[in-house]
Amino acid sequence: GAGVSQTPSNKVTEKGKYVELRCDPISGHTALYWYRQSLGQGPEFLIYFQGTGAADDSGLPNDRFFAVRPEGSVSTLKIQRTERGDSAVYLCASSALGGSQETQYFGPGTRLLVL
Amino acid sequence: GQNIDQPTEMTATEGAIVQINCTYQTSGFNGLFWYQQHAGEAPTFLSYNVLDGLEEKGRFSSFLSRSKGYSYLLLKELQMKDSASYLCAVTGQAGTALIFGKGTTLSVSS
Numbered sequence: 764g765a766g767v768s769q770t771p772s773n774k775v776t777e778k779g780k781y782v783e784l785r786c787d788p789i790s791g792h793t794a795l796y797w798y799r800q801s802l803g804q805g806p807e808f809l810i811y812f813q814g815t816g817a818a819d820d821s822g823l824p825n826d827r828f829f830a831v832r833p834e835g836s837v838s839t840l841k842i843q844r845t846e847r848g849d850s851a852v853y854l855c856a857s858s859a860l861g862g863s864q865e866t867q868y869f870g871p872g873t874r875l876l877v878l
Numbered sequence: 879g880q881n882i883d884q885p886t887e888m889t890a891t892e893g894a895i896v897q898i899n900c901t902y903q904t905s906g907f908n909g910l911f912w913y914q915q916h917a918g919e920a921p922t923f924l925s926y927n928v929l930d931g932l933e934e935k936g937r938f939s940s941f942l943s944r945s946k947g948y949s950y951l952l953l954k955e956l957q958m959k960d961s962a963s964y965l966c967a968v969t970g971q972a973g974t975a976l977i978f979g980k981g982t983t984l985s986v987s988s
Contacts, residue, residue, distance in 0.1 A: 767920075796975065805882075805965050805978030806921065819975060854920065856976075863908035863969040864928060867976060869920040 765789075767870035769855050775876045776845055784840040784873045786855030792868075794861030795838050797830055798854040800872070806854055812838060813861050845877045880904050882979035884966050889985045890956050898951045898982045900966035908969040911976065912940050912951045915963045924951070924964075953984075961986045 768787045776782050788795050793814055798806035808822040812832045820830075827845075832838040842849055852874050856867040881903045890896040902910070909928040913921035927933055927942035927949060939952040951964055963983050967976040 794974065798976075798978075803980065805967070805980050806976070808975040808977070811975055822975065858974075861974050863974045864926070865974070866911070866923045866926065868923070869913075871920045 767855055767857055767868055769853075769870040769873050771873060772871065773874045773876075775878065777878050778845060778847060780845050780877075782842050782845055782875065784842075784853050784875070786838045786840070786870060788836065788838070788855070788857030789868055790836075792857035792859055793835070794858045794865075794867075795832060796856040796858075796867060797838070797840050798856065800852045800854055809840070811861070818861070842875075845875075847877050850875055850877045880970065880977050882966055882968060882977060884964075884979040884982045886980070887983045887985070889987065892956055892958060892986060892988050894956050895952065895954050896956060896984065898953075898964050898966075898984070900949045900951070900979060902947050902949070902966070902968050902979075904968050904970040904977060906970040907944065908974075910940075910942055910949050911967045911969075912938075912949075913965040913967060915965055915981065917962075921965055956986050958986050958988065960984065 795812040797809040800806045811819040814835045827843045830840045852872040854872045855870045858865040858867045912924040915921040925940040937954045963981040965981045966979040
């Protein structure tokens with residue numbers, strides 16, 4: 764596609780429920796990143812994929828968060844037993860090869876609200 | 879530790895010039911990025927600096943001093959559409975993930 768796309772654009776769920784957030788990166792980009800942005804804050808790194816593997820998952824806050832990228836393109840961020848504190852905008856970004864000097868291109872985000 | 883500081887808010891008028899400062903203290907340094915983010919939208923790339931000096935791109939310029947851990951974004955001939963949040967981000971020793979500051983909200987008035 765022309766850019767990074769994310770679905771759904773908005774998600775409202777109840778505390779304790781399970782949610783899945785999807786990211787479709789720019790075609791051909793091998794690197795994919797997930798970030799979380801709370802109101803009034805900058806994005807906070809969660810996890811980085813190089814191809815199908817998670818090269819760096821040091822930003823995942825706890826074991827309720829998990830992400831996959833089984834075919835090296837689309838990625839799904841999964842949150843179990845959601846808590847109100849998980850409410851945020853979840854941003855996905857991709858870059859061509861994953862180099863530290865490469866531009867990361869962001870999707871529009873999924874706004875998650877946990878009631 | 880990792881720390882990136884930016885002013886929270888700035889205001890300016892159309893046609894003016896504004897400078898948004900960013901200071902950083904990170905474990906390692908592989909480059910500094912500036913992104914623009916309009917309310918409710920994705921961050922969009924503005925500039926990248928890895929060497930000391932000024933990078934100019936149209937109305938926007940970005941400066942880096944690695945020895946001082948300091949950067950600024952300079953916006954000239956301000957337009958109303960420049961009202962947005964400006965995010966300073968660094969890639970450090972840990973890898974390619976961006977470490978962001980909290981962002982500077984710029985309000986441009988007529």
